[in-house]
Amino acid sequence: MMTPLDNISAAENFMTVLREGRMIRGAYNDIADDGRHLACAYSAAVSGADTTKNCPAAVMPQEVADLTPWIDDAGTACTCSADSGSLEDRAKTCTWHRNLLRYGTVMARWHVLSPDDWTGILRRFRGKCCVSALASAAKVVPPDAPYWPSVQKASIAISDRLLRGEEPSEAEAAEAAKAAKAVVAARVARAAVWAAVAARVALAAVCAAAAAVWAATWAARAADADALIDHFLTLVETAVAKREAATREAMRAEMIGINQSRNRVGKSRAGRLLDGREWNEMPGALT
Numbered sequence: 091m092m093t094p095l096d097n098i099s100a101a102e103n104f105m106t107v108l109r110e111g112r113m114i115r116g117a118y119n120d121i122a123d124d125g126r127h128l129a130c131a132y133s134a135a136v137s138g139a140d141t142t143k144n145c146p147a148a149v150m151p152q153e154v155a156d157l158t159p160w161i162d163d164a165g166t167a168c169t170c171s172a173d174s175g176s177l178e179d180r181a182k183t184c185t186w187h188r189n190l191l192r193y194g195t196v197m198a199r200w201h202v203l204s205p206d207d208w209t210g211i212l213r214r215f216r217g218k219c220c221v222s223a224l225a226s227a228a229k230v231v232p233p234d235a236p237y238w239p240s241v242q243k244a245s246i247a248i249s250d251r252l253l254r255g256e257e258p259s260e261a262e263a264a265e266a267a268k269a270a271k272a273v274v275a276a277r278v279a280r281a282a283v284w285a286a287v288a289a290r291v292a293l294a295a296v297c298a299a300a301a302a303v304w305a306a307t308w309a310a311r312a313a314d315a316d317a318l319i320d321h322f323l324t325l326v327e328t329a330v331a332k333r334e335a336a337t338r339e340a341m342r343a344e345m346i347g348i349n350q351s352r353n354r355v356g357k358s359r360a361g362r363l364l365d366g367r368e369w370n371e372m373p374g375a376l377t
């Protein structure tokens with residue numbers, strides 16, 4: 091019987107593909123000229139997948155699955171030369187390799203996260219996407235764009251909520267939806283494409299339509315995507331480290347408890363031996 095895939099075995103699959111130089115961007119799977127199987131970040135983890143739909147829950151939440159191709163594809167492309175050496179060496183100088191190494195490493199550890207932990211991470215991440223999209227939009231939006239003040243207001247309200255790990259209110263959601271519609275109605279010129287992105291992020295953040303968020307951030311320039319990917323990985327790494335530290339602390343407390351009770355047993359045994367009455371008994375026989 092096949093063992094169901096969990097995050098640890100998925101991370102092993104992922105790291106094998108990454109180490110062997112078989113990870114690709116822009117397609118789920120491919121075959122190299124030499125016949126080797128090439129896989130994207132998601133398909134490497136969930137072997138052979140050609141969609142992120144129906145991701146096994148033991149591997150990662152669906153929203154993280156939907157985000158995974160973006161982590162692979164949206165940032166700066168690999169800058170390694172053919173003889174760049176080991177994965178760890180590559181990760182020192184290449185952003186793409188560094189991000190994927192961090193992703194695979196934290197995947198092997200993220201089973202310690204609760205559903206609430208993930209909700210908090212994803213809200214904060216969506217908040218950051220919102221901030222990033224708005225900042226980029228502000229650079230290119232025409233100063234007199236009639237839709238801009240409402241996009242700005244709605245996006246800020248949404249991102250403030252999300253960055254605190256809270257879900258935006260219905261009123262804030264309605265504002266964002268209205269602002270997004272205004273942008274669409276204005277048929278923004280290419281220069282203002284970021285305003286549309288900002289509005290879509292604001293809207294998607296509220297609707298929790300994950301795919302729309304990723305689609306919006308996907309359009310981000312590679313440098314913006316690099317910063318967002320780094321932010322997402324940092325959120326996950328920090329939450330995992332916090333959970334692991336709490337587990338270590340609980341184990342430490344338990345060990346102290348066990349040692350203290352052993353000491354008490356040891357003392358009582360020593361007392362009985364010293365009083366001479368049970369000198370010929372093996373210590374193991376004493377209670």
Ligand SMILES: [Zn+2]
Nearest residue numbers: 168170184187
């Ligand atoms: Zn590289």
